[in-house]
Amino acid sequence: MTVTATAAAWAVTAVGLAASPAAAAPAATATPRLGDTCTVADLGTRLxxxxxxxxxxxxxxxxxxxxxxxxxxxxxxxxxxxxxxxxxxxxxxxxxxxxxxxxxxxxxxxxxxxxxxxxxxxxxxxxxxxxxxxxxxxxxxxxxxxxxxxxxxxxxxxxxxxxxxxxxxxxxxxxxxxxxxxxxxxxxxxxxxxxxxxxxxxxxxxxxxxxxxxxxxxxxxxxxxxxxxxxxxxxxxxxxxxxxVGAPSAGRPEAAGSGALAAAALNCTPGAYRIDVPGRPLNWSAPLLANDGIRLRESTFFSAHLDNWRLCNVTENNGVLEATLWNWGNGGCATIPANIANQEQAYLTTANCSEDDLQRFYVYRDVPGSSKVGLQNKYTGSMVGYDRYADGELIRQYSGGRQDGTGTFTMTGV
Known part of the structure; x- marks a missing residue:
């Protein structure tokens, strides 16, 4: 697949890739409302x-x-x-x-x-x-x-x-x-x-x-x-x-604007990033095998760029980024398999890139100066996280996110 980089780089402040810590935020109320304060741990949740x-x-x-x-x-x-x-x-x-x-x-x-x-x-x-x-x-x-x-x-x-x-x-x-x-x-x-x-x-x-x-x-x-x-x-x-009227049909309903455009050309930002667990060495790594999923792995000399991701077809609306995550190592795009997309804890994998909302993710960001983010699949609405911190643990979707903070990641430039 050919990847065309845009001339305008995705600004560093867009994901806050500087190393300085985020400003402390007050704890969210028990029943948050629009405009209430939230914390870094809430980046990977939704209510x-x-x-x-x-x-x-x-x-x-x-x-x-x-x-x-x-x-x-x-x-x-x-x-x-x-x-x-x-x-x-x-x-x-x-x-x-x-x-x-x-x-x-x-x-x-x-x-x-x-x-x-x-x-x-x-x-x-x-x-x-x-x-x-x-x-x-x-x-x-x-x-x-x-x-x-x-x-x-x-x-x-x-x-x-x-x-x-x-x-x-x-x-x-x-x-x-x-x-x-x-x-x-x-x-x-x-x-x-x-x-x-x-x-x-x-x-x-x-x-x-x-x-x-x-x-x-x-x-x-x-x-x-x-x-x-x-x-x-x-x-x-x-x-x-x-x-x-309006009853759901069997199987996966089609995502609005989706299409079976395998290997569609993507407009990607020049930089590549690792999606890390904050303060820990493990990060998202794309699968080598076709039927495997994205897993937590440690970056090594032999990673072969499977832990490097580029952000493609980036848009922003009301401060929320939307992007396709293209993997440098295997040339695929992060996605949730269509046949299990309706399941809680469905795992993420990579597939041929196409204009499909299953391959689109919203990126919620901490204040500038922090690299912490939360990610949400556009089609399912579920947040991305993992069950436990362990080498080889699958990255999964959770409808409400992970309340223990395991849905908060950092995006580190490489």
Whole structure:
């Protein structure tokens, strides 16, 4: 692969390659907000914050049921599925790793609701409701919940310039956004057209489904199940359709703007860097074998440039660098394999360079004068780190980063 260096070198201050230590920053608050201070250890982490929310009462199971004067008392009613709700976070729809759980935990704290914070779904099968019917009449027997949807953003630690020209580490609005779906505790019950119910409640939604003005609601029926009204059928179809809109497809969705341009020409800065563990001798080293991953290794005379990286197609937006990491030793670009990109702790490797967001990384930097950085994959949104400090340890992605500081690296010019 041919690599073309740009005439304008990537400025030393862009990653702060001087050896002087960073200025001390105050500890971040327990629940950081945009603009709060962060620390060097936070460069390799990210936290969610909730941008928008919507809470809507949703009926998951329903059955019209008629009780005659002689059939009051306790009965078991088999309801049919009205809609099914699955807990999802982000692109692939699953709730894996720390970040997905943090998103849902933040939703719960923001709204003050007891929502599901792990992957689960409401039943798509018929479900039985046991209810004591004290009066005759036309009932809607139901199971339901409050469906909670919305969008979230990412808080990332990065250097920001103050009004007086000094620099500080702050929590910023990181690139990208995502959506979530969850729901509250399920409830069940029965409601009649004559019943007064709280507005915007699950019971009110069930009463709406009764279609009280319809002939079916006003007619006399034998005791037991009543055929669905037109409104009930239409609402069921609408809810089921809404549940499938935007549902993730199997496998990896395509990254925006990606392309299979193997060996595409890259516009790289002249300098090369080692991505080191701060204060330790081990650093990122590209694999010699095609099926291996990027590992922590010590630089030696025999490293053959496998531990040297160039930054290519560099852009900057709101102080955050975005770059492709090209390895001098094997000519490949750092990437997360597409077949495991949706997995927590998926390892990094190198592959033929292409215009693919799996090969693009955001670089979060300490204040000028420090070489400390955190790295985030553009496609998955996960931060880069490692499980333990050991020779041969794989470099991996972590959805929320590494809270123990093992996602903070230094970039050292070679």
């Amino acid at each position: 969610p914050y909730i941008k928008t929310t919507e809470v809507s009462p949703t009926i998951t199971h329903f059955k019209g049921w008629y009780v005659t004067q002689g059939s009051t008392g306790s009965q078991s009613v088999t309801t049919t599925t009205q809609t099914s709700i699955s807990v999802t976070v982000g692109l692939n729809g699953s709730v894996t790793g720390t970040f997905g759980n943090q998103v849902l935990g933040t939703v719960a704290a923001t709204l003050g609701l007891n929502v599901q914070v792990n992957y689960t779904s409401t039943s798509s099968e018929s479900s039985t409701v046991n209810w004591n019917f004290n009066q005759p009449g036309y009932y809607g027997v139901y199971k339901g919940t409050k469906k909670v949807t919305g969008t979230y953003g990412s808080l990332n630690c990065n250097r920001t310039q103050q009004g007086d020209g000094s620099w500080a580490l702050k929590w910023i609005d990181g690139p990208g956004t995502g959506s979530f779906t969850t729901y509250t505790t399920l409830e069940e019950g029965a409601v009649r057209c004559e019943d007064a119910v709280p507005a915007n409640s699950i019971m009110a939604k069930a009463k709406f489904l009764l279609d009280c003005g319809s002939p079916a609601a006003r007619a006399e029926h034998p005791a037991g199940a009543v055929a669905p009204t037109e409104k009930q059928t239409q609402d069921r179809l609408a809810q089921q359709s809404a549940a499938t």
